[in-house]
Amino acid sequence: MTELGRVLRDGPFSTALAVAVERSGLTLDRLRERLAERGVTVSRTTLSYWRSGRSRPERAGSLDAVTALEDVLGLPRASLLVLLGPRRARGRWLDHPQGTLTRHTLWPDAGPMLDHLAAPREGEVVTRSVHDVLRLGPERSERALRVRLVVEASAEQCHRLPVFYQVDSPERDAPRLARVHFGGRGGRSVYDHRTGLMVAEVLFDRPLRRGELAVVDYELEFPPGGELCTYHRRFFRPVREHVIVVEFGPRPPARCHRFTQRVPGGPERPDGEVWIGGTGAAQSVWTDLPPGITGLRWDWS
Known part of the structure; x- marks a missing residue:
């Protein structure tokens, strides 16, 4: 199994994104431009934070951007989304057992x-x-x-x-x-x-x-x-x-x-x-x- 296949299976999201970006040969600036061509606006800083694990996509617009990223990077549909799992707890934590998927x-x-x-x-x-x-x-x-x-x-x-x-x-x-x-x-x-x-x-x-x-x-x-x-x-x-x-x-x-x-x-x-x-x-x-x-x-x- 390739390194990309392994991290798409096991995660985490940040590592899978980093490996996929490296494999693509795209810089973050070029990646941002390719997303913009699809009508998706994401800053270079945000992409950098996602890649490093400093932050992760959680809002609906950010999840749409991840779907577009999968397309730009030539990844299977939902292969990055599924690694995000449930949203991080904010306020009262609802029922989010291991492996929970998002809507x-x-x-x-x-x-x-x-x-x-x-x-x-x-x-x-x-x-x-x-x-x-x-x-x-x-x-x-x-x-x-x-x-x-x-x-x-x-x-x-x-x-x-x-x-x-x-x-x-x-x-x-x-x-x-x-x-x-x-x-x-x-x-x-x-x-x-x-x-x-x-x-x-x-x-x-x-x-x-x-x-x-x-x-x-x-x-x-x-x-x-x-x-x-x-x-x-x-x-x-x-x-x-x-x-x-x-x-x-x-x-x-x-x-x-x-x-x-x-x-x-x-x-x-x-x-x-x-x-x-x-x-x-x-x-x-x-x-x-x-x-x-x-x-x-x-x-x-």
Whole structure:
């Protein structure tokens, strides 16, 4: 393994950035110019501080700059972002266990949408378990997704929970938070036709106290779309349990398997075949998951 590969795997962020810059042959001034060409303004001093470890990117604009740095330096997407981990503590420290990922790492396009919704701070509401039941239509695209969450409040007076879904074809109409079966009610939603990402909010029945657990059950509905061949969920923090059930209907796919990823765009790690039962459904259960992505992928042919 090369030195760059090792530090991108093990970190820290400052060392990985320093090695990547050295490999590129770019001076900090030239690097700053290349970022400016992409509409990203970062001072030479800031780049120097990041490289030396004197400071690190934390604000949304700085995280956007790190994404641009990855592009300029020819690095895999999110390879530097994932090394940043959680923000440093300021004031009351929320639930940030080892390996925690940021919203920006898992949903890099969601920042403006979360700002529009005035979403709660990261870590205020922590997901402990998730049950996903996805139903496909005869055209083999999503028809409905029912989600049951167990969440825990890591701050006082938690009122809302943001939920995410990204369709494969951005030209489709937006999915819709059709109903919240229990645990709260639907709030506002935002959809980005450029990326196919929807962010909606669930408003809890009552504010949650720190350490309080609650169950939320909601359902998304989808307009007609193209053939779907995968479903996954992204986790910012460790999760005790994740269940996926995909109801394919009378014409199920030929094969189905599990996979995990550390970050979007990263390598998929196969995690075993999944049996498709006589009812035309596949199911999978993960327990004690680290932050990252778990999902199913299937082959219709």
